[in-house]
Amino acid sequence: MRIVEVVRTFNKNGADFKQGHRYVMAEDAENQWRNVAGDHFGMSYPVDSIYRKYKGEDLTGKKLMAWRTGGIGDMFFLIPVLRFLKKRYPTCVLRVASGCKQPLENIPEIDELVAMPFDASMLESVDYHLMFQGIIEGETEESKKVHAADMFFKYFSIDSTGLPDEEKCPKLYFTEAELAWLKRTSTQMGLSETDYVIGIQLETSAPLRNFPKDKMKTIIDVLAKEPTVKIVLIGSVQQAHLATFFKSGYPNVIPACTYDVRQSIVLANRYDLLVTPDTFMVQTAGALGKPLVGLYGPFPSEVRMKYFKNAIGIDPKVVCSPCYKHDFRACIKGHPSPCFSIVKPEDVLQAIDYLKHKFTGRHFEFMSHFLEEPDLSEIDRFFLSADKGLCFFPGYFKHHNMIRVDPNKFVGADIDDLGAEFKRDSFPFVLFMNDFSPKGLQVYQGSKNMVRPGGYFVVYRAGAQEADQENLQRDIGNSFALVFAKYDPVKRIVMIAGKRSY
């Protein structure tokens, strides 16, 4: 952070530098301004010369100035800290400067909010300074494990360990004019009171954190077919073209790429649910308590979303993720970031449905695919045992005599972790259903060993072909005595049961 002297007044390109004044700005901002108008600027020096760092002193009757260049989402983490300080020292004066001050507008704890670069005389008129650059960018081991709000508290020399989660959560404040604008704009956008509005943030400021477009398109395609659902695509003007691609003729998909950051934050009040990669929209949704699906890759969602209510973070765990990269480039391993390769559109859709069901009590229509109950009437005699059997099924189906095992966390499986809670190794019957993906096949092979002597191994496969019956029959026949085999060509269902010998 530098103090730069201005030798000639310069007020173009949104800047207002007055001759004879000194301005505080980041190093890269200084470089940019010197490139644009070098002869307007004189000497510069580090801010350290007049920096009086706040180290947790009593702020009663004192003034504190805190500043940070950006980004927009990071400014949210400052809100709980300022709230805490103002509560502890009601007479203190808090002055905040930021290059991204949109989330901080109207916050009652802030006495003065200024944009960066700001006049260096502002620093001289306060008692303490705090420049909080580079705290949460993953440069320290601590920032990889500790929530960003806690990092900010620590930087202000405040012990946040005992604070309740609500006090670590940001809050947003809106003026009446803003709320009136929201009402007007919602009507203009065609959003009615009865619509279920899903806000989808298209992209982040860094390609590294962007969710793959083809997967996002699939998610939008599925959601757009839902009645009473309206989808608002949130983005900047630069993303308008992408929004047009995502819209692709759906009348209920509404691009909202002409609004500035503050307007986008105000608009978030209208959304019933938000889906967003790691951007300021995550923090906006958290601050407003909106149901939220956060799509994370380079950073773990925990250090950004832990204190939110009604939120789901989707974290791919691969060899290089989380990598804690916080720059504005694409992933060095290729774009889109390969960590997102293990996030399927279905995972995101199920997260969206989970939150909708939690708050409205209703599923989306696309979920009927997952909720469909299998017809087991022809094979249910194999499940008549005094002891419960196992059922491997990726869906919502439940049976009174089965312990359902499902690797999919959304559907409320009885057992999540086979290693921890699952102590027994043999069951009177094992039912394996539907999942014949490469991962599912591993489970299939393993599940055969869980049948006790005299027990049944039953396979139910929907959407199957006749050849599947032959293959499964041959495979099951190797380990069990076949007692039932049927292929229904109309429903395309294969059902096979084998008995383990004593």
Place this chain on the structure above:
Amino acid sequence: MAESIESLSIRIAQMTQILDEYRINIYTMDQKTQLLIKMLEEKGIMAKDEFNKRWPIYLKNDIGILGPDGMMDGNLFVRFYG
């Protein structure tokens, strides 16, 4: 030459159409790329090297990082907050 390029682009368009039918099962661009390579090789339209020259960005993801199913080796964690 012009004719062969034209017929090539028509055939690629046809294949893209076929690929679209696989959409429900195959989501990732990488998987599509792999399938496209395979189909192109089978049809003898374009050698793999030629394809790699044209789509280097997919090649990066294709080799080493992503497995044969188009995914990295790992697990997905779904974390619930609040």
